[in-house]
Amino acid sequence: MPQISMGARLRALIQSSAPVIAPGCYDGITARFVEQAGFSAAYMSGLCVAAARGLPDVGVLGIDVMVDHARVIARSIDIPLIVDADSGYGGAYNVYEAVREFERSGAAALHLEDQPFPKRCAAMSGKKLIGTDEMIARIRVALDARTDPEFMIIARTDAFAVEGLDAAIARASAYEKAGADATIIMSVAAEADMKRITAALEKPTIVMMVEGLRPLVPAARLRDIGYPLVVYPVSLLQAQVHAQKTMLQALSEEGTTQASLGKTATLDQIAEYLDLPKSTRIDDQFARYQAEAAERQEH
Known part of the structure; x- marks a missing residue:
């Protein structure tokens, strides 16, 4: 029997009725902790990888460093890994190569964001956005690059903090129409806003929970709201620090x-x-x- 790819396994998890939690990890041992604790998916945060290198999350790390970390994590676990690919590390060819390399690393999915290169952490002020048309082109290049059609391309928008909820929903809707397999709207906190997001979008949308940054909502409640997957991107780093x-x-x-x-x-x-x-x-x-x-x- 042919082996089911990690991308296919992640898609099946998202389509299931049970809430899925993907804690963030940033090296082999934290990845093993996530799997040994019984979680069915893991997440590699760019902020955490940068911190492991003694750097802030301002887009200074390139493809090679991030892919090396993804490869270490993916070989340490047997659950799907979602990776943070920032804004694609440069121009169109950088995006293309990032998708190829992350797919080869053993990851199940990556997300690309609609910030220019270099990007800024979602928790920082002063974020800027690229135009919707440019982000759509970025998504399409990413879709062209993958060799496994099950490898998930997730589109992330930081528009909520910059342009407001309506603009963020409009961008996410445009991104999923362009072919993104799922979306993430960053910085959402209120349940009323979450309900508007999940009601407006047709494809799966993912939410991130960050301790100390916004109210934490239990995964079961988030699943009821319409989020099939919840990411806790920096919890282990915060605990370690x-x-x-x-x-x-x-x-x-x-x-x-x-x-x-x-x-x-x-x-x-x-x-x-x-x-x-x-x-x-x-x-x-x-x-x-x-x-x-x-x-x-x-x-």
Whole structure:
């Protein structure tokens, strides 16, 4: 039987009646945490990857860095991965190559946004938008680039914070008519606005929940409103930053990490999370193969 692609698996999840949550991850171990916690999809945030490189989310990272991170994450898990492709990293050919490379990395989908290059994080002020026609052309180039028709091209708009809800809905509607498989309207917070969005759009639309930025709505409620998939893009980064800063502050003040011992994972637990037993099983199997070969030679 032919293997079902990750894009097809993601589409099936979106079409199911159950709410789907995709937590954000940014390296192999955070990706494994997402899968081991039982989530059926994962998300790679550009902000988180930039932070892992010690940089702000202002579009400074290029295709190669982002694709490398996507490849590491995709090979670490067996659930669909959605990746943040910013505004496509440049001109039309950059968009084309980004789609090709992210598809090869093992991702199930990417989203492109209607900001110029370089972009700004959705949480920042001073965002600018490209014209709707230019974004439609960007989407069409992305659709032409994919080799697996199930690989999802998601169109994201930042128009809500710049031009208002009506303009954001109009843009998202135009993007889905241009062929985008799904849309994201950023910065939406009020349930009344969410209901207007899901009622106005024909294709799946995705919502992002960010702690400390806007009210958090449970996934089941969001599914009732009409969102089949909810992304928590930066939750793990926020948790990591808080925990590590807290530990380092205590170490600086007390000269020991004793106070953190009950709040950290052991090395044995980390080895288990990274599936060290699998490497041990392979080593054991290799030893058996060697022993069998030596026995055959003796006879």
